[in-house]
Amino acid sequence: MGGVCCRPEPIDFDGDVNLFHFVLLRSVGKGAFGKVRVVQHKQTRELYALKYINKAKCVKMKAVANIIQERRLLEEIDHAFVVNMRYAFQDDENCFFVLDLMLGGDLRFHLERLGSLSEDVVRFYVAELSTAISFLHEKKIIHRDLKPDNILLDEKGHAHLTDFNIAVHYSDRRLLTGVAGSMAYMAPEVLAKKGYTYTIDWWSLGVCAYELLFGRRPFRGKTNSDLTHSIARDQLKFPEDADKKCSREGLLCLKGLLERDTTRRLGCRAPPGEGIKDLQGHSWFAGLDWDALERKELTPIFQPDQKKANFDATHELEELLLEDNPLKARKRNPNQDISTLSPEMRQLEEQFTSYDFKKMMRRSYYPQNQQQIMTTMTATSSMGLAPSRPETPADSVSVIGGRKTEEYSPMPAVPMNRLGRTDSYQ
Structure with missing residues (x-):
């Protein structure tokens, strides 16, 4: 008798968006508790920037309210000259933003x-x-x-x-x-x-x-x-x-x-x-x-060089050589009891809600629909992803309440012909 063939489970594109819907491509950015990858939607073949934030590190750095605030604000915004959010979701380890992919660098x-x-x-x-x-x-x-x-x-x-x-x-x-x-x-x-x-x-x-x-x-x-x-x-x-x-x-x-x-x-x-x-x-x-x-009908005077990758290539090297827990699609634990989670983790579970721009209307949480964010929002440092020069007083950041967290810029500026597949799903 022949061996049983292990076939991947079919992807439910009609269900809630999750990481199984995407092919993971290059790693192009790194922050204190998250990273940025180029991803491709398996059904539409559209390329996006995936910003993912580790929940445990987010809690440790007291940045839960910041992440939820950003998630809610991005749901309100859809503009030609903004990096818009297209999807949002989470699994047991990370919160995910799927954003417009910018190929020209910052x-x-x-x-x-x-x-x-x-x-x-x-x-x-x-x-x-x-x-x-x-x-x-x-x-x-x-x-x-x-x-x-x-x-x-x-x-x-x-x-x-x-x-x-x-x-x-x-x-x-x-x-x-x-x-x-x-x-x-x-x-x-x-x-x-x-x-x-x-x-x-x-x-x-x-x-x-x-x-x-x-x-x-x-x-x-x-x-x-x-x-x-x-x-x-x-x-x-x-x-x-x-x-x-x-x-x-x-x-x-x-x-x-x-x-x-x-x-x-x-x-x-x-x-x-x-x-x-x-x-x-x-x-x-x-x-x-x-x-x-x-209407974006005017031709920009400066056009980025599409033959070059406008980001720090060391991010991908670090992902390949140093990452002890590389990103991959994981099913959520169906038996998880959120009442046993810490207040901060429970807050992420309840308030970092899913979003799919093809299925949902954009809405405002303010002022009429504002849901309270339980934790007082703290200030952030504004270093972006892996600054390419040492911090100077001119680049230094003010902090509220003595707490510091780190921001992330979805800056995966990668020419189309340079997209290297680093993970794959059927």
Whole structure:
């Protein structure tokens, strides 16, 4: 008699989404308690970025509320210039986000490689990102960590905002006071601790634009105290050769975004959610077809090199050589009694709910449908995935409540012809 053939169980694509629905490809990012992989949906063949977060490490680092907050905010968002969530689910060990795959790398990568970008390129990015920022503010969401590391390019060169780990809802009636984000990009009103709302994102956009144009940030300091003082007090200055790199209109736009008076700051002189109108009327964007831009019909000026992998290849090497518990699809324990779990693990089980963008409508948890997150949300460090340079005071991060967790940027920028299969499922 012949041996019995072990055939894999059929995949139920009509049921709840799970890791069996995906083929695992390259490992392209690493954080304190999670990683990022490129994955392919087995039924649709679509490529995505899979961000997965180890539950036990998440609990240990007191980041449960952050993960649930990010999960809920991403369910609200669907925009052309945002890295959108497509699926969310969990197994017994990990929580999973399946996100839009960006093949062009993040702007930190390109800035370090090129030193600076041309005015036309930066103006294009500012225009695209301003539509995303205005969209978020319309939904009463502040990103709070806008920086080149969190701006990803698709394969054509369009800019997308990512990493909503410390994003929050805001209210016009109650100012936020928590200090969170990357200090070099924080607005003066954040560091002053007197309260802030959506105005801070426009300041951060100005810092990003300045850095992309001139290869340096507008406010600097050797220590956190020096940096805080510079952001709060120093006069905005441009490099001596600024007029050779940027037009007068562009410099005026930077001055408008980096205005300390929030009532005069560019993007803040219109009602929340309408800041895009403020930029549309600025002379720097004269002649720009904003409708075509929002439909992604304009050709980006800078296009990433698709022959190169725009990420640190050591992530994949570490996965192959050092990972003692490599990621693979596992069935959930059907006999698990969540009442025996710790409060934090039970919170993840109950509040990190599944999402499938093809089967479910996007919804808001705020304000009418807001479910309370049991644990007070802590601040996060904002290191992104495996920073490629040593941390400096300008890159240092403020923390709320003395606790520090780590964020993740879904930055799997991998050319299609470089996708290497590292795991397989039938």
